[in-house]
Amino acid sequence: MPLSFLVLAFLAFLGGALYPPSNYDALAYRVPRVLHWLALERWHWIHTWFPRLNTRATGIEWISAPILAFTHSDRTLFLINIISFLLLPGLIFSVFTRLGVRPRVAWHWMWLAPTGYSFILQAGSICNDLFAAPFALAAIDFALRAKESRRVQDVWLSILAAALMTGAKASNLLLLLPWFAAVAPSLTLLRQRVVAGLAVALVAALASLAPMMVLNIVYAKDWSGARAEGIDRMQGGLFLHVANNTILLGIENLMPPINPLATAWNNAMPRLQGPALRARLEKSFESSAAHWGTGFLQTESEAGLGMGVSFLLLGSWIAALISQRRTGVSRVPNVVAQTGSRDAALPGPGARVSSPAAATLQSGSGSGFSVSSRSDPLRLGEPRSGATVHSFAVITCAFLALGIFLAKSHMSAGARTLTPFYLLLAPAALVWPGAQRVTATRWWRWAAGAVVALAALLLVTCPARPLWPVQTILGGMDTTKHPFLGVVQRACSVQTKRDDVLAPARDLLPATATVVGLITSDDPEATLWHPIGKRRFEHVLPPDSLSDLRASGIEYVLLSKERFDLLFNRPLSDWLAQMRAEVIGKATIQVHVLYPPTDWLLVRLGAPNSVSARAGAS
Numbered sequence: 001m002p003l004s005f006l007v008l009a010f011l012a013f014l015g016g017a018l019y020p021p022s023n024y025d026a027l028a029y030r031v032p033r034v035l036h037w038l039a040l041e042r043w044h045w046i047h048t049w050f051p052r053l054n055t056r057a058t059g060i061e062w063i064s065a066p067i068l069a070f071t072h073s074d075r076t077l078f079l080i081n082i083i084s085f086l087l088l089p090g091l092i093f094s095v096f097t098r099l100g101v102r103p104r105v106a107w108h109w110m111w112l113a114p115t116g117y118s119f120i121l122q123a124g125s126i127c128n129d130l131f132a133a134p135f136a137l138a139a140i141d142f143a144l145r146a147k148e149s150r151r152v153q154d155v156w157l158s159i160l161a162a163a164l165m166t167g168a169k170a171s172n173l174l175l176l177l178p179w180f181a182a183v184a185p186s187l188t189l190l191r192q193r194v195v196a197g198l199a200v201a202l203v204a205a206l207a208s209l210a211p212m213m214v215l216n217i218v219y220a221k222d223w224s225g226a227r228a229e230g231i232d233r234m235q236g237g238l239f240l241h242v243a244n245n246t247i248l249l250g251i252e253n254l255m256p257p258i259n260p261l262a263t264a265w266n267n268a269m270p271r272l273q274g275p276a277l278r279a280r281l282e283k284s285f286e287s288s289a290a291h292w293g294t295g296f297l298q299t300e301s302e303a304g305l306g307m308g309v310s311f312l313l314l315g316s317w318i319a320a321l322i323s324q325r326r327t328g329v330s331r332v333p334n335v336v337a338q339t340g341s342r343d344a345a346l347p348g349p350g351a352r353v354s355s356p357a358a359a360t361l362q363s364g365s366g367s368g369f370s371v372s373s374r375s376d377p378l379r380l381g382e383p384r385s386g387a388t389v390h391s392f393a394v395i396t397c398a399f400l401a402l403g404i405f406l407a408k409s410h411m412s413a414g415a416r417t418l419t420p421f422y423l424l425l426a427p428a429a430l431v432w433p434g435a436q437r438v439t440a441t442r443w444w445r446w447a448a449g450a451v452v453a454l455a456a457l458l459l460v461t462c463p464a465r466p467l468w469p470v471q472t473i474l475g476g477m478d479t480t481k482h483p484f485l486g487v488v489q490r491a492c493s494v495q496t497k498r499d500d501v502l503a504p505a506r507d508l509l510p511a512t513a514t515v516v517g518l519i520t521s522d523d524p525e526a527t528l529w530h531p532i533g534k535r536r537f538e539h540v541l542p543p544d545s546l547s548d549l550r551a552s553g554i555e556y557v558l559l560s561k562e563r564f565d566l567l568f569n570r571p572l573s574d575w576l577a578q579m580r581a582e583v584i585g586k587a588t589i590q591v592h593v594l595y596p597p598t599d600w601l602l603v604r605l606g607a608p609n610s611v612s613a614r615a616g617a618s
Contacts, residue, residue, distance in 0.1 A: 012459060015124040015459060015465030016125065019496055021074050021075070021078060022125070022496065028050075028052070029522075030128065031126070032053060033058075038068060039536035050522055056170070057166075059169070060126075060168060072533050085114060085122075088114045092113055092423060096426075096430065098141065098144040101427050104436055105430050106430070109430060113309065115306075116304070117455070118419040121299070128168060129416055130419055132419070135162070140179060141158075143183035146183065147186050156197065162176060162204070170209055170212075171417050177400055178398040178401060181397040182394045240281075240284060245405070251292060256307050269291060278290065288413075289411060296491070302416055303416060304415025308450070308454040308455060312448065316438050320435040323437045324432065327434070327437075391427075395425075464496065466492050499524075501591055502527040502528050503527065504588075505600035506558075508586075515538060516538070517539075517558065517605075518539050519557060519559035524591065546580060556602060558600065561601060562599075579606065580608075587600045
């Protein structure tokens with residue numbers, strides 16, 4: 001198992017090292033917002049039509065900032081996620097065992113759980129969902145440690161980890177529910193050193209989502225930024241949200257790594273949904289979330305836990321229940337009262353037991369459970385702990401957080417967003433008494449090997465970082481006879497070049513242009529900033545006048561014709577006349593593999609009659 005994990009980690013690292021970053025969200029707003037801050041040498045609310053440049057959580061951005069500032073490159077940003085990925089096994093083992101999973105079971109799953117597709121695909125990318133997972137685990141781990149150690153330092157570390165978890169992404173606020181359940185019994189320890197505790201709380205507040213929430217209230221009149229993004233206008237009942245999001249999670253988590261039937265699936269969905277339901281979903285969800293579509297290949301932008309781990313987790317749970325039924329063991333997890341340390345909850349050799357669950361803790365036979373052994377905590381039949389009422393409460397709160405997400409989310413890629421959640425939900429399937437027997441069976445070992453093999457296949461065939469000669473093999477083939485292979489070739493071609501996809505537009509810029517106007521929204525803007533530090537971009541909005549732009553040092557404006565038509569809602573010729581401008585360059589670029597190419601134009605502004613300060617300039 002450890003060797004398999006290391007092989008997967010190496011493949012993820014190799015992909016990240018060989019290929020430039022290609023995550024669309026990162027190139028569209030996470031990296032550009034940092035470049036805007038660095039260009040003015042301070043944080044500022046960016047003058048833009050694209051609200052995500054301002055409203056989203058900033059956790060990974062603050063770590064990216066010094067890397068971009070000192071290296072003038074985004075090629076090493078993936079190392080943030082590689083490090084996060086390598087931290088997972090130890091944290092998973094510690095959290096799982098503290099939540100009642102038997103050490104032998106936890107040992108297997110500490111290597112298997114990270115093979116979930118969202119984990120391994122993001123390990124070589126600059127996506128920000130994996131980044132939060134170690135913080136979520138550490139927050140729970142230190143909270144559970146504090147209950148045993150009675151050390152206030154563990155509570156402090158738990159608070160700091162929880163703050164960093166929320167600072168990475170707003171959706172992680174829901175994970176404060178299981179965290180609070182974990183840390184609640186130890187909060188009285190904060191009275192030991194009040195002043196130091198207040199200092200920790202201040203640092204945690206600054207590292208959390210709180211500063212971004214305040215800024216959103218000030219600038220966007222809404223703590224989440226949903227109003228600025230127009231998300232708050234999406235409506236829908238509770239049942240509709242829960243039902244649709246549950247279906248989406250099933251689709252996104254159970255699709256195979258390679259899906260040749262994607263076209264047939266997508267064509268069947270309109271008939272399956274029907275016009276009435278489809279119309280309701282389109283009013284309540286983003287387009288891709290409303291249409292139940294899927295792709296030919298799993299990508300980091302949509303992948304969740306994945307088919308392999310999902311089926312193995314489900315199969316392990318069912319097999320554990322069957323094993324318990326055959327051996328006469330209680331059909332509920334071992335939940336025992338915890339009076340101090342974890343071992344204190346276990347009955348002694350001569351203690352009387354009043355339930356099958358307690359009996360299994362006392363006996364080393366039957367289900368294979370016994371009092372923990374300090375000499376070899378992983379030996380079969382000698383677990384370190386059993387589930388407790390406290391751990392049961394933590395797991396329950398994790399599912400409550402999931403339920404709230406299902407009731408509230410109206411966005412696509414929910415399976416990816418839930419990446420930090422999975423590792424706190426998985427123990428619910430693994431704390432059952434029969435789970436230890438299951439991991440010792442031959443079928444389970446073969447299934448675990450298949451899960452690892454699927455994960456390796458996914459890393460090798462990843463469109464953004466293919467580790468096989470895709471263009472060499474498919475370039476000479478007649479893909480018209482095999483549409484699936486044609487899609488694979490185009491996907492790999494577009495995604496591997498996405499880090500520099502706007503190079504033809506950037507090449508239109510004169511070398512003397514150090515400040516350039518930009519009309520775009522939700523395009524991979526980061527590619528225009530290469531080489532980083534040579535020039536900076538200022539977004540141009542409909543209210544901006546010629547005098548405003550020239551006062552900001554802008555002589556040239558680079559614009560996406562498609563975005564201009566969408567945002568300005570007026571003929572381009574009218575705007576050019578207003579700006580006394582002329583088009584001096586044009587490039588046609590395919591940014592999205594599923595959409596046609598778009599025109600990018602370079603415009604030179606005329607001289608204004610008078611110069612005024614730019615309205616709204618920072």
